Amino acid sequence: MNEKQRLESQQIRQGNSPDVKSETNENLNRLKKLSSDELISKYFQTTYEPPNLKKARSRRKKDVDIHYDFDIPLEMKAAGKGKKFLIRTYGCQMNEHDTEVMAGILTNMGYESTDDTNEADIILLNTCAIRENAENKVFGEIGHLKPLKLEKPDLILGVCGCMSQEESVVNRILKKHPFVDLIFGTHNIHRLPTLINEAMFGKEMVVEVWSKEGDIIENLPKVRNGKIKAWVNIMYGCDKFCTYCIVPYTRGKERSRRPEDIIQEVRHLAAQGYKEITLLGQNVNAYGKDLDIDYGLGDLMDEIHKIDIPRVRFTTSHPRDFDDRLIEVLAQGGNLLDHIHLPVQSGSSDILRVMARRYTREDYLKLVRKIREAMPNATLTTDIIVGFPNETDEQFEETMSLVEEVGFESAYTFIYSPREGTPAAKWEDNIPMQVKKARLQRLNALVNKQSAEAMKKYEGQIVKVLVEGESKKDPEVLSGYTERNKLVNFKGPKSIIGEIVEVKITNTKTWTLDGELVESVVEVN
Template identity: 45%
Template sequence: MTTSTPFFGTTFHVVTFGCQMNKHDSERISGMLEGLGSLPVNSIPEADIVIYMTCCVREAADVRLYGQVASLKNVPLRKESPLTKRIVAVGGCIGQRDGEKLIQKLPHLDVVFGTHNLVSLPSLLGEAIADCGHHVEVLDSANSFPTELPTSREHAWAAWLPITIGCNNFCTYCIVPYVRGREKSRAMDDIVSEARSYVAAGVKEITLLGQNVNSYGRDLYGEPRFADVLDAIDATGIERLRFATSHPKDLTDEVIGKFATLRSLMPALHLPAQSGSDKILEAMNRRYTSAHYLELVRKLRKAVPDIALSTDIIVGFPGETEDDFQQTYDLVKQVGYHQVFTFIYSKREGTPAASIPDDTPREVIQDRFDRLVDLVQHQAFERNQADAGRTVPVLVEGASRRDARLLVGKSPKNQTVHAPIPQGTSAESLAGSIQNVRVDQAKTWYLSGQVVR
């Protein structure tokens, strides 16, 4: 890491696309730059340094990145800036995938870095500030976990805690293993030590991160030990524990049982199904069947009857027929999710699925997508009705963006909850606290009620 001199007096803004791992990486970038004397700002026009942390899972992310970076040419540098030009950097998965090609397509881009070399960013930025040239560094693999870098968390009461990096699953539609590398697990002692430091700092909620947390430890111990991680983090005294993402093929009975026995483990699980058709699941290389998935749901609901399940569904995977889609529709209907993230298949060059021919008309795929969205919205509304009239503990995040007179926070089931700010308090004073809210109304995407004192 270079001297901090080039950064004093500068400002920076990080734009983050994609998954929780990208959000965590962005917090590490903020921690490094703040430590070198640069100040975070809330908008691009205020920033001397703009960093894009990118995702390349879907084509829309590429389009959005190119549009935003190109538009920076028309945003003037602030008058007080100590720099002669705005420094623009692109990292994350698109940086890893495209490398030098980004400079060719976006000539006013200054820095490109990959998913494996966050630690190099300050020196790359420093060199760009010094010579106004292009600087690219993309490594094939990581020598250390980004958790070894300083962090500047978005919220003092919540922390991301990566336990693995990379992915070994190679789903045929997914670019992640090619840009994040093979799966590597952190040592258990390091994970627990970081968790203890968060608890000591007043963190209320920890979210364990990995492309597939269920396979944690297979590379270190010869078999997955994710259940042991859950036990160890619960023992730190953390109030709320969550994890993402969970691959169905590796979700064990032992891990399912932890939802019923661990005090801190919240009753919510994101379990991506992607499809309800066994033919499509095989084409996706998901390595489970719809029957196996539904059996996992049965076991989860036996352990915690009120558990809130969410999932990912891809509509229009190459070769999907109306019957395949109907099987997906039926699976979603049978499970009854609290939330479903629905996506129309996006072709990603470099993945096996990109070479699968498909002549399904776009309007047919859109019609399937729309039908599924209607079902999802109906189910979400129905699921939330179970909490109408209940009092739920809410981890307050602050004032609601839609109405500054309201608090907003998350329930144990990860539902968004709104409530009027009690008299004599403020959103700022309650942020990070857990408040009991009596639910008066249950809507499709949120609950609302009153704080119970």
């Protein structure tokens, strides 16, 4: 950070006080002699230890502390009275769940939620580090918020989430965006009241990013998005270290919640009338491997199977950890849905090896056959990366043939995006962009074709739809999802929002279904 940037930052925080400039000039010569690290230490309230990738990769099994004693400090319990907050969320379901927790904490501090940046007293950007495009969006938003911060010096502007766990991102904010008030990471969301207190009453940027692993905080408040579907986090972090992925560095090692705490949360949601829950984890089917008991995701879902909640999903799976016990439990059906998201990333064993996915094409297809034998009607969806370094035309064709063989009904497809700090980022990105785009276009055409064919089979069928609300395109139309995660649009009374109803499919499209409401509401109790 240069002196001009520090001056600008102080002017914002101190309401453009005329005394700032003279103080700055007096200390300019001394400041020029300080190193970048010394500047950061002097002018920012920091608990910031840059993530150490070598240490991260050499993790050892370590006990994780579980805390049940979260409380908001007395001096902050009414800090938000008469004030409003806004959280913008980027990225995965885990980030959405983190936003629910932050919203819960802020609400318990007296703040009210708003969608209007001009009304907000606190704006938090909950960020994603998976792809470069996501980071660019966040930095663009930071730039857009600068005039508002100049206009409202008391506005607290914070950046949190996965991007905050990256050393390069934090340093970029420190040096180029000094008007940001608060930076914190993924492991210390429970510290939000204290961090806001420091941002309110301190003159410097507050930075608290822990490269150490986080603990598990059990009784955090949440403001859930709606009363129909809920996320339930069952574990944190990932130990797989795929060569392209930043998640093990930003989210830390795998840490599982205790089964009894998860089951209690699910029962509570069922009692509140929620119709669907999704069990969350960066590598959800590695659940329980770090616990001191012989207990995995299959065992957990077997217990949740007995709870009176209509629909249970889970995401995101790693094929290497998808075991026979989980397949056996899912095959029971009932509230355990057979829509399975199973990221393959590539159909080439050679590419999978350099991705460090730890399975081969043949392993993946064998797993698919096991799932199909146990659940013949299961819907499989996936994630695929094209244009990974050194991917040949032949290797890409292997991906295309695997997509056809499995018959994925949907896929999230991406052009490879190097993430700084990952092993793959050091390799030559030697595939021309036009080749990557051509491959993605061909892959998407195949996925679209398979999706349309799968949808066509629903024509004339009656399906059960969990009605989530009005269609985004037409308020006169309702929309919701089937058990196999197909979006259905149909006309009906607003009174059935939140219910599971029967809909007869009258028209099919590539990604959605149109239908007519069957008069009787499906019993869900």
